[in-house]
Amino acid sequence: MIAIIGAGKMGEALLAGMLARGHAPEDVLVTEPREEHAEELRRRYRVEVVPATDAAKRADTLLIALKPQDMVALLDTLSPHLDSDRLIISVAAGITTAVLEDHLPPGTPVVRAMPNTPALMGQGMTAVAGGAHTEGAHLDRAEALLATVGEVIRVGEQHMDTVTAISGSGPAYFYFIAETMIEAGVAMGMPRATAQRLVGQTITGAAAMLNDSGEHPVVLREAVTSPGGTTAAALRELERHGVRTAFTEAIEAARDRSSALSGS
Numbered sequence: 617m618i619a620i621i622g623a624g625k626m627g628e629a630l631l632a633g634m635l636a637r638g639h640a641p642e643d644v645l646v647t648e649p650r651e652e653h654a655e656e657l658r659r660r661y662r663v664e665v666v667p668a669t670d671a672a673k674r675a676d677t678l679l680i681a682l683k684p685q686d687m688v689a690l691l692d693t694l695s696p697h698l699d700s701d702r703l704i705i706s707v708a709a710g711i712t713t714a715v716l717e718d719h720l721p722p723g724t725p726v727v728r729a730m731p732n733t734p735a736l737m738g739q740g741m742t743a744v745a746g747g748a749h750t751e752g753a754h755l756d757r758a759e760a761l762l763a764t765v766g767e768v769i770r771v772g773e774q775h776m777d778t779v780t781a782i783s784g785s786g787p788a789y790f791y792f793i794a795e796t797m798i799e800a801g802v803a804m805g806m807p808r809a810t811a812q813r814l815v816g817q818t819i820t821g822a823a824a825m826l827n828d829s830g831e832h833p834v835v836l837r838e839a840v841t842s843p844g845g846t847t848a849a850a851l852r853e854l855e856r857h858g859v860r861t862a863f864t865e866a867i868e869a870a871r872d873r874s875s876a877l878s879g880s
């Protein structure tokens with residue numbers, strides 16, 4: 617039995633993705649304190665929504681998707697109802713395996729995971745790192761669970777704040793670019809639906825080229841950039857406005873925020 621504790625944006629994306637790809641609703645418990653939302657989850661997914669302490673008693677794997685600031689209080693509430701046979705998976709940004717272990721029964725295996733919202737579509741990217749009592753079989757279990765909603769890679773925990781900044785927050789950067797490109801098209805007189813379709817499929821096509829061609833992005837970009845052409849004119853403007861530096865510093869800010877959340 618799997619319990620998803622906290623069915624907000626990320627918890628619900630994981631829940632929906634898992635149910636769409638192989639998990640039966642009767643094998644999944646959910647904890648969600650917002651009663652109206654809990655009712656919606658029961659109706660939409662046919663899952664049992666139970667208090668966190670019940671989930672702790674009944675599930676062998678607990679996937680916790682609360683805000684980082686709420687994690688420690690929840691773990692302190694759950695801990696008396698747990699034993700060290702349970703696998704705890706946390707998707708909270710910044711919360712280290714050491715912090716998780718400090719608030720769980722001694723010897724509890726924990727996995728720190730960083731998914732992203734495309735999990736909802738089965739297109740997630742999740743990185744996982746194990747704690748001090750986490751064996752290969754625990755990581756295999758976490759990986760198999762998260763593989764139902766997309767790709768999974770294992771990383772050293774020292775990389776998790778960077779993962780959070782790149783792929784955890786990453787979808788938002790692409791939506792930001794998409795929104796900007798669509799608005800530019802609309803400002804030029806194009807119907808919004810046409811602009812959105814052009815942008816959406818261009819992102820999908822560019823992602824397929826990046827993932828499947830085996831080429832470095834510089835090579836792919838050069839292939840688009842005809843001498844004296846339109847792309848060169850656009851890229852010159854992006855460089856003039858410091859977009860490369862802005863992205864680098866944005867990702868550093870996200871990494872630093874993730875790292876700061878461990879003390880929350």
Ligand SMILES: NC(=O)C1=CN([C@@H]2O[C@H](COP(=O)(O)OP(=O)(O)OC[C@H]3O[C@@H](n4cnc5c(N)ncnc54)[C@H](O)[C@@H]3O)[C@@H](O)[C@H]2O)C=CC1
Binds near residue numbers: 649668683684
């Ligand atoms: N939103 C995203 O794209 C991603 C979020 N995360 C992580 O997922 C976690 C949740 O983030 P969001 O889903 O964005 O936030 P959210 O605010 O949408 O979800 C948090 C949920 O936890 C519930 N909750 C609060 N106290 C609770 C308790 N005591 N027991 C059970 N549930 C409780 C809230 O009602 C809410 O539904 C955060 O730690 C975040 O770092 C990780 C990767 C991506």
Ligand SMILES: O=C(O)[C@@H]1CCC=N1
Binds near residue numbers: 709780784785
């Ligand atoms: O914005 C956040 O803090 C979370 C973590 C990664 C994506 N969303």
